Amino acid sequence: xxxxxxxxxxxxxxxxxxxxxxxxxxxxxxxxxxxxxxxxxxxxxxxxxxxxxxxxxxxxxxxxxxxxxxxxxxxxxxxxxxxxxxxxxxxxxxxxxxxxxxxxxxxxxxxxxxxxxxxxxxxxxxxxxxxxxxxxxxxxxxxxxxxxxxxxxxxxxxxxxxxxxxxxxxxxxxxxxxxxxxxxxxxxxxxxxxxxxxxxxxxxxxxxxxxxxxxxxxxxxxxxxxxxxxxxxxxxxxxxxxxxxxxxxxxxxxxxxxxxxxxxxxxxxxxxxxxxxxxxxxxxxxxxxxxxxxxxxxxxxxxxxxxxxxxxxxxxxxxxxxxxxxxxxxxxxxxxxxxxxxxxxxxxxxxxxxxxxxxxxxxxxxxxxxxxxxxxxx
Numbered sequence: 001x002x003x004x005x006x007x008x009x010x011x012x013x014x015x016x017x018x019x020x021x022x023x024x025x026x027x028x029x030x031x032x033x034x035x036x037x038x039x040x041x042x043x044x045x046x047x048x049x050x051x052x053x054x055x056x057x058x059x060x061x062x063x064x065x066x067x068x069x070x071x072x073x074x075x076x077x078x079x080x081x082x083x084x085x086x087x088x089x090x091x092x093x094x095x096x097x098x099x100x101x102x103x104x105x106x107x108x109x110x111x112x113x114x115x116x117x118x119x120x121x122x123x124x125x126x127x128x129x130x131x132x133x134x135x136x137x138x139x140x141x142x143x144x145x146x147x148x149x150x151x152x153x154x155x156x157x158x159x160x161x162x163x164x165x166x167x168x169x170x171x172x173x174x175x176x177x178x179x180x181x182x183x184x185x186x187x188x189x190x191x192x193x194x195x196x197x198x199x200x201x202x203x204x205x206x207x208x209x210x211x212x213x214x215x216x217x218x219x220x221x222x223x224x225x226x227x228x229x230x231x232x233x234x235x236x237x238x239x240x241x242x243x244x245x246x247x248x249x250x251x252x253x254x255x256x257x258x259x260x261x262x263x264x265x266x267x268x269x270x271x272x273x274x275x276x277x278x279x280x281x282x283x284x285x286x287x288x289x290x291x292x293x294x295x296x297x298x299x300x301x302x303x304x305x306x307x308x309x310x311x312x313x314x315x316x317x318x319x320x321x322x323x324x325x326x327x328x329x330x331x332x333x334x335x336x337x338x339x340x341x342x343x344x345x346x347x348x349x350x351x352x353x354x355x356x357x358x359x360x361x362x363x364x365x366x367x368x369x370x371x372x373x374x375x376x377x378x
Contacts, residue, residue: 009062016046037071038072040073096209096234099133102235104227107252112249114219115138115143115147118134121216122174123327133209137220137230139199139220139226146180148171149324153171168209179199204217238267238268238354241256241260241271241273245294246293247296250296270351271309272304272306272307274297277297310339
């Protein structure tokens with residue numbers, strides 16, 4: 001089954017009050033195909049429910065009778081006038097009022113230090129004078145409350161225009177929300193995908209962020225429901241992918257970059273960060289040991305044509321700083337803090353370049369399969 005076959009089948013479906021087909025009339029506005037699943041957006045000039053339902057059934061019957069009786073067909077019928085009005089509306093690059101830029105931090109593989117990089121990126125931006133928010137979207141393994149020393153804090157609520165919203169916890173100049181605030185330290189979050197994605201959506205959309213220059217989203221490892229829901233919920237300005245130099249981590253990082261570069265998602269990848277790049281013994285500071293391989297993430301960045309944002313060494317103080325809830329980037333004039341600040345400057349530079357050369361990122365409407373992802377008209 002392919003798009004050409006589907007369009008040929010839809011030539012048999014008449015448009016409302018017309019002798020022409022919905023294809024000829026230009027009423028088929030979106031068509032996505034993945035295996036035997038088909039998703040179609042179609043326009044209908046009538047607001048009558050019976051007419052719209054009849055059109056939906058006719059489309060499903062045409063595809064199942066002429067192509068594949070087992071095809072799973074999803075039809076969205078929209079009124080012509082509403083669709084045309086939406087088409088003339090300007091693209092909005094800022095779905096959350098007051099938030100200027102949204103940056104997603106991802107990793108294909110767990111255990112590469114993504115959350116550590118995210119925490120230090122956030123505090124470095126705050127130290128540079130930006131207004132920063134952070135969403136801990138790692139629903140099943142939230143770590144930001146510990147890294148920001150707010151394990152026992154709870155978000156309060158605030159009324160905004162008559163609506164009660166969550167008021168994020170603040171630490172080190174960063175506004176923070178995490179599922180860890182709502183579950184006990186020994187309580188496992190055992191949720192199916194829809195519940196996890198609903199929680200993420202609420203933390204992003206039902207919070208009072210105020211005025212922010214950056215909202216950082218710390219994603220869970222992999223490429224799944226949470227990632228798709230995130231790009232569906234808000235227009236992400238750009239993504240940062242974290243990896244170690246190790247081959248197995250790079251394989252998954254490649255998939256992470258590929259997800260953001262999918263034609264239907266199309267989120268610019270600001271660059272790749274190489275964490276755990278090397279180890280320098282304290283007693284031999286000039287000696288570098290590449291415990292997980294040498295330069296793997298940089299080589300991957302070069303291969304994919306993606307900026308390389310920097311190397312983060314294996315340093316005991318980084319781990320200790322995270323464990324006591326004070327990110328290492330807050331240390332005064334140390335080599336470690338400078339490494340994180342330089343990485344942050346590179347992220348800002350790449351974001352500025354992205355804004356100068358690309359239009360605002362669109363919100364993405366996602367079906368149940370990643371291959372069916374497509375951009376919304378917003």
